Amino acid sequence: MPIYEYFCEDCQEDVEVLVLSSRDAPECPKCCGGRLRRILSVFSSPGDTGTGAGDSCAGPGTGGFS
Ligand SMILES: [Zn+2]
Incomplete structure (x- = not known):
């Protein structure tokens, strides 16, 4: 099972x-x-803007791009 590293803001x-x-x-x-x-x-290397997996959990607060 995967263990991921996070930064807790609390x-x-x-x-x-x-x-x-x-x-x-x-x-x-x-x-x-x-x-x-x-x-x-x-x-990822610069220029590779994430065509792979792992970016599917964009939650609230991550939509700063426009
Ligand atoms: Zn915490």
Whole structure:
């Protein structure tokens, strides 16, 4: 099962979250908060704007692009 790294805006810490379902919003294991930001430890090369998987969980607050 995948473990992803997140940054908790409540704890201001990096946390690792076991993601059982990609459809569930992850919770911080420390404070049970839901304000987690995904940390991408592997960055795509510039110019590759994500045609692959992994960008399907855009939640509220991520729509800053226009
Ligand atoms: Zn937290």
